[in-house]
Each structure stands twice: as structure tokens, then as C-alpha cells.
Amino acid sequence: MGIESAEPGTVRPGGRTARVRAAVLEAAGDALAEQGFARLDLADIARRADVGKTTVYRRWGTVAGLVADLLSDMAEQSLPRTETGSLLEDLKANASLVRRTLSDRRQGALFKAVIAAATTDARTAEALHRFYEIRIAEWAPCVQQAVERGELPADTDGHEVIRAVSAPLYYRLLTSAAPLDEAAAERAAEAAAAAARAGCYRSTAGSGA
């Protein structure tokens, strides 16, 4: 059942546009996960979404433009952070979310495809960087809260701590055949918390520690 088959007059102003976007982005995500970036084709995505080809070309223009919009939507749709009252538990919640996303069949393939595309396509790289900035900024306040609770040095860089949680999971995904299990997620959270407590992510750091 495609978007364009919605009965005329039953949709709020703006509703149809939003639903066309949702259908096209979902189809783009499916195609990316199945085929990778290099084989993406706007006409094929329009067919999958049951949306007119002209609409897709007019609205997104290029494959890179569509993928950039997909990443922007993924950032908007992502889950809000968890607040547990403890740095370690907050970081474990973050690590577990990243792990579940990357080990999900469709989502994992989609992230791999976009990261691969970003190595050659500047617009996709920019959209991917923006996606991570938004996600990191969503979680960074849990570090600030830990600072306020006295768990961490005052000048701890929250963005660096959150990046440190993700890094080993992405590294494992891209450079090894090892499974992304919960033990890996826990270890990533524990290591980031321990290094943060040791002062490694202080914004004035760079030696010592």
C-alpha cells in the first residue's frame, strides 16, 4: 500500500508531504542496506516507495541529496538519551543502544553503507558528520550531570566521552569479524567511564593522566 494511494482530502495540510518523505526515506534505507550506495537509483527508490519518479527527482535531486536527508531524518528520529543518575549506567545505556543499532540487520547494513559512501562522497560525509554531531550532543549532557554530581573532573569534555563509548563498537564492526555482543558494549562503557574518571577527557588535557 503506497503513499500515493491515500484518499484525496483525508490528509491534513502537510501530511501528505510528510508521508511521501517517510515512504521515500524508508525505501532509500532499504535499498542502501540491500545494495549499498553505489547502486542506489532514484527511479528504483520511487518505485519501491510507490511514489512518482518526478516527485523524487524534484524534491531530492540526487542520490547524495536523498541520503543526506535520510541521515537528517535518522538523527531526528533517534531515541532520546537515558537518565539513570549514574555516569556508568548512562554510558552503558548509550553503548547498548549503539550496539543494538549496529547489530540490527537492516540498520547495521545501512550504517556500513553510509560510512563507506562517506569515504568517497563529500556530501554524504558532511551529512554523516552532522548525524554524529547531533547524536553525540544528545548524550553529552549525561557527562555534564556526572560532573555536577562530582563523579568527574570539572572540565571533562562530554562529547569526547560519548565518542569514546561508540568508538570501540564501530571499530569492531568495521575491522573485525567479532560479534557486537553486550559484553563489548559494557566494556566500551566501562572503559570510557574509567578514562573519564582518570581525567583523560579533560578539555585542557593532552599530557599527563
Next chain:
Amino acid sequence: MGIESAEPGTVRPGGRTARVRAAVLEAAGDALAEQGFARLDLADIARRADVGKTTVYRRWGTVAGLVADLLSDMAEQSLPRTETGSLLEDLKANASLVRRTLSDRRQGALFKAVIAAATTDARTAEALHRFYEIRIAEWAPCVQQAVERGELPADTDGHEVIRAVSAPLYYRLLTSAAPLDEAAAERAAEAAAAAARAGCYRSTAGSGA
């Protein structure tokens, strides 16, 4: 000046074969860095290396086979680890080596290209995983030495500590536009050392810490 122009009779047995391999792998690395995996072409690589096309097809068969051999050669050619007598200094040497490799124009592009290719090509993925296993195993003994010096818990997993040094550098390379500077390398080494000291990489760990 190409390999095939070496005067007959001037080369040791085995020497010509080794030099053909070196020339073809260098040309393959150049092509990967410039164009990415998807545009690699054995005939073009043979031309760049000034080696007969038939030789390249006979010896490597496919682009994936050639890239796998390139990765195997890169693992063999990589620098041996540094031994400084201190865990933190050893890890800093490792981080600095990884950083220099990834920020080198040709090498950085080459690694990005191979990581991207590994997301879709199983043979390249296997060769890439093997490359990292070899490099991690080269450096892991510095962790064992730190254990023997009493710097770290006895059951610290050296491979995990070395992976923890690389992870933030690869994550930064692939997900952000931030430069891979020496401060990032130092921070990666310090964080891995701090987490290792806190027991996060004990092979029996998974909770606590």
C-alpha cells in the same frame, strides 16, 4: 622505468617475481587511494606497474584477490612495535604510528578505500580482518610486559588494549571532519592505559570496573 625492463640475467632467482609483485602492489595501492575499490581494474593496474596484463591476471585473478595480497603485504611491511619500558609510552608510540598512517594522504585514502570495500566484499573483509589481527598481535606483547612489570592486572587482554588505542582514531577518521592530530593520538593512548589500569580489559571482566 618499469619492472619488465630489468635486464635479463641481472636478477637473482626469485628476484624478478618479487619485484613484479612489489610494482603491482604499489600500483594497486595508488589506484585504490586515487579511485577507490569500485573503479579498480586489473588491466589499468598492469599498465601503471608496467607489467604484462597476462601476468597480473594469472597471478591475482581478481581485484579482490589483488587487494587481499596488498593487505597481506602491508601487514608484513608494517613497522615492528616500539619498546620503551612503560605501558603509556608504548601505547603512545602505537597511537602515533596509527595516526601518522591514517593522516598520510596516500595511506589514509587507501585505508578508507579498503574499509569501504570490506563493507560489501567478503574477501576484502577477510583480508582486512587478518591485517588488523596481525598488527594487533604485533603490539599486544607490550601489554603483557606491563603486566609483568606490575603495571596492570594479570589477566589483562593485550589485544583489547591495543584495539582500544586504535578505535578512537578510526572512529574520528570515519565519522567526523576533525583532524587526526597528535593530541588525539595521545588522548587515545592515555584513555586505553587508564582503562587498562582500572581493569576494564581483564579477560574475565564484563561487569564492575
